[in-house]
Amino acid sequence: xxxxxxxxxxxxxxxxxxxxxxxxxxxxxxxxxxxxxxxxxxxxxxxxxxxxxxxxxxxxxxxxxxxxxxxxxxxxxxxxxxxxxxxxxxxxxxxxxxxxxxxxxxxxxxxxxxxxxxxxxxxxxxxxxxxxxxxxxxxxxxxxxxxxxxxxxxxxxxxxxxxxxxxxxxxxxxxxxxxxxxxxxxxxxxxxxxxxxxxxxxxxxxxxxxxxxxxxxxxxxxxxxxxxxxxxxxxxxxxxxxxxxxxxxxxxxxxxxxxxxxxxxxxxxxxxxxxxxxxxxxxxxxxxxxxxxxxxxxxxxxxxxxxxxxxxxxxxxxxxxxxxxxxxxxxxxxxxxxxxxxxxxxxxxxx
Numbered sequence: 001x002x003x004x005x006x007x008x009x010x011x012x013x014x015x016x017x018x019x020x021x022x023x024x025x026x027x028x029x030x031x032x033x034x035x036x037x038x039x040x041x042x043x044x045x046x047x048x049x050x051x052x053x054x055x056x057x058x059x060x061x062x063x064x065x066x067x068x069x070x071x072x073x074x075x076x077x078x079x080x081x082x083x084x085x086x087x088x089x090x091x092x093x094x095x096x097x098x099x100x101x102x103x104x105x106x107x108x109x110x111x112x113x114x115x116x117x118x119x120x121x122x123x124x125x126x127x128x129x130x131x132x133x134x135x136x137x138x139x140x141x142x143x144x145x146x147x148x149x150x151x152x153x154x155x156x157x158x159x160x161x162x163x164x165x166x167x168x169x170x171x172x173x174x175x176x177x178x179x180x181x182x183x184x185x186x187x188x189x190x191x192x193x194x195x196x197x198x199x200x201x202x203x204x205x206x207x208x209x210x211x212x213x214x215x216x217x218x219x220x221x222x223x224x225x226x227x228x229x230x231x232x233x234x235x236x237x238x239x240x241x242x243x244x245x246x247x248x249x250x251x252x253x254x255x256x257x258x259x260x261x262x263x264x265x266x267x268x269x270x271x272x273x274x275x276x277x278x279x280x281x282x283x284x285x286x287x288x289x290x291x292x293x294x295x296x297x298x299x300x301x302x303x304x305x306x307x308x309x310x311x312x313x314x315x316x317x318x319x320x321x322x323x324x325x326x327x328x329x330x331x332x333x334x335x336x337x338x339x340x341x342x343x344x345x346x347x348x349x350x351x
Contacts, residue, residue: 177201
């Protein structure tokens with residue numbers, strides 16, 4: 001990211017005057033050196049990029065790459081997260097392949113013009129769908145390699161879009177940490193040990209879980225076994241079954257917690273707590289049903305769309321429809337998110 005070109009883009013965004021001069025001064029006369037075993041290299045000037053770890057750095061980077069959107073107007077999906085950019089295109093014929101390849105070519109031309117060359121070795125292609133023709137693509141005359149799985153922002157995605165790989169990885173990591181904790185504490189009381197479990201183990205089983213929520217019995221059990229193992233390690237419990245021990249420890253099963261997360265997020269979307277258009281995620285039953293029923297008469301009831309595959313059926317906007325519609329009206333109409341959580345937790349305890 002050359003400094004002079006960054007300044008020109010800032011000017012194009014109407015950033016001028018003292019603010020622009022301050023940013024220029026901040027990026028000017030920077031240097032770096034290497035320290036190894038107490039030995040120092042000489043200073044070298046830094047002519048491009050922004051200081052890592054700075055507050056302003058990510059904002060300047062976003063401004064610098066923001067115009068690549070105009071190169072991808074024909075692409076179905078363009079997602080940017082820091083220096084990770086993802087493209088997606090529905091492939092029906094050779095024409096769709098050419099659209100994606102032309103977009104890649106334009107991105108390479110943009111990168112050369114603006115001094116932001118892509119690391120082609122790190123650029124991968126994942127083909128999803130049974131009917132995907134699996135075309136090959138190139139960047140800078142180098143063929144991109146095909147992959148079956150890739151970690152994206154902490155979640156491992158597989159080409160079949162099933163969460164099994166991520167479930168196994170999460171369970172393995174959580175079990176490893178649980179083993180370390182168990183070796184450090186010989187008497188595992190239900191306060192300290194469970195707090196350690198909540199703090200260091202359970203987050204690995206629930207990180208970004210709405211994106212990979214398991215639906216098969218095997219994947220659910222893979223995740224739940226970690227908590228079962230942790231519960232079985234607690235000293236002094238009187239319950240004989242897993243569910244009885246959960247009640248004694250004031251814990252929920254991980255499956256119940258995932259459902260709770262889904263319903264809380266659904267409440268926030270429908271009631272406008274989150275800054276997203278609810279129509280992007282849900283169809284309201286009252287707006288689409290021609291028959292007056294008990295369910296359609298409720299303005300907050302959701303309509304389930306027809307789905308051919310398990311992957312689509314278990315996508316967030318589909319899997320929440322039935323449990324949301326089954327909630328009592330006073331829970332769905334709660335005035336605040338905290339009230340919704342409180343009423344929902346009371347409702348679950350009664351069941």
